[in-house]
Amino acid sequence: MPTIVSVDDSTVPGEGSSRLLLLVSSDNKHIVVEEDIMSRSRFISKQVEGFEATSQRHAILLPFSSFVLNKVIEYCSHYRGYYLLEDDPDAAPPGRSPVREWDQEFLDVDRNMLLRIIKAAHYLEIKSLVGSCARAIADMIRGKTTEEMREILGVENDFTPEEEHSPSSKCTG
């Protein structure tokens, strides 16, 4: 559960056509963003519904840095007003994430940053961004040998010799 703190009216600028939200990152940066932009996040939408029930305004504390949060806001701003199938709660989840050119450029970041973004997207329940990041990670290890995958992602081989040859080594021949 996120920590929610009450904020007074002066913290949040006046209400326009789209209300404003105050997001607080783990490095204690306060970021004001239009609710409309963040509506792609199921997590934020649920929080806002909660605010409406209590007629109180709140800041939403998030467990990731402002750097990561700003990247997510950039993504949401880019797709503001766009329909993305993956984010439609009523649509069947697609198996394959579509390759969007802008996303590829947006996710052209180092490995650790990519992992932080996907974690944040997962936390915020932005399925389209999770899908695009998953696709980027899959692209990273696609066609690689087991050893190369370990090297790329810093994973250690923790199999015992018996486990090493079971079970998928049986699959060919």
Add this chain to the structure above:
Amino acid sequence: MTSSIMTRMNTLIPIASLPSDVMERVFLQLTILEPPSSKASCGLGWIKVSHVCREWRAIALGYASLWHTVVGGDVNAHWAGEILVRSKAAPVAIAIRNPSDPWLAHISGHLFHTRHLDVSVSDSVPKALVSGEYLASPAPLLETFAFDTRFDGVQLPNLLFANYAPRLRRVTLLGCVRDVPWSSPVFRGLVHLHLQQSGSETPSPENFGALFDSMRSIPALETLALIKCLPDTPALSESDDGVLELPALTKLHLHSSVTACASFLRNLRIPPSTILDLQCEMHSDTEHDILLPVLAAHLTAVEPGLEPITTAVVESRHGSNVAFSAWRSCTLRDGVPALSPAEQPALRVRLEQHGPAASSTPPHLSSAFLTELPLRGVRALRVASMHAGWTADHWVDVARSLEGVENLSAEDRASDALLHALDKGGAVFPRLRALGLSLNMPPAFLQELVRVKEAALEALFRALEERRRVGTPGVQVFLDGRLSDGVAR
């Protein structure tokens, strides 16, 4: 000991912080990007992730949807069984070539969650395959079924999918179209049906009649391909009116004799916008006479928003074959209708002449397409003929029928004949704005090429002068691909 230390170290790396459902998404993407393959270089494909570490193996083995594709021939029957078990009840796609008995048992046992099934047989045939009993279980998720066998006697069971495959939309049957239980309700929801008879066996009218009648119960059919499975006899249906209505059909592909295709088309009621793609074998000189009226009727039928035919191409280059294509759309390039629209032709007919019909001159057939079909709206026309029989008179007939042509391209012998027709003043295309002439011939004709070119060019310039004199609009001339301002001279 070492193993457990490594496991603990793995919990500290950045990727370990991702929730398992995120890793499932990554692996799911990888199943699409890198499916298992029989090629040694690709091998396991995405399954390699289960060799990286314990955590990844646990995620991979625990997430049923990852095991959605089983490609037979790439994996042995034992492993196929394991994959199918791991997929639990998640929808799977199974593609198998030359299945062994254990494989057929897997198919039978997992039909209940199979979404796509593709079975092809070109080697030995297991007993169970002949009887088709492995396909007799309900297939509630099945959407696509492809079956390809060149072995006689291989059957589909009478109770195909126990008569229960409510999601089945696409069926492709190659080589086994004789004993299909067409009255089965599993075919009623189809949108795509592709049937192909193998070998030289003549389709029986009775069996085809059953298919024809069953298609009345498939109103949603959008694409239909019947390859070498139309009988020549006209009696297609037992029903009174004998007409099959397919209101949703967007594409029809037929490959049979001219008589069979014409007979089938006559008994069909389809939207005028349906794309026709016909490959017809001719066995007599006059057989095309029964096909062209049927095609003409289809092209003249009216539908709101449907354009007339604006582009036509007729080619007779190889042996005694003739190919005709017609498009409704018209793409303008530099203000002139283009000769090769990007999309599929609304009508494509390839006539292959066999036996006595081979003596029928392809130029006669080519000309028949252009003069007997309703093509008055044609603005771009290309004629390519390697046959000396294409004469100036053919062009005169074509010009009379297709007065609206703005862009005309004549290739090989047809270009020579066109120049003579222009020279004689017989072929007047009053709206012509671009003329392409290609005199390409095989090297054996080199000497003739030189002679023809000289005479032809003289004829061309005379014709252009004459057009200018009588005030016909100027024409851009392309000779062998090079632009020449013939009008200015």
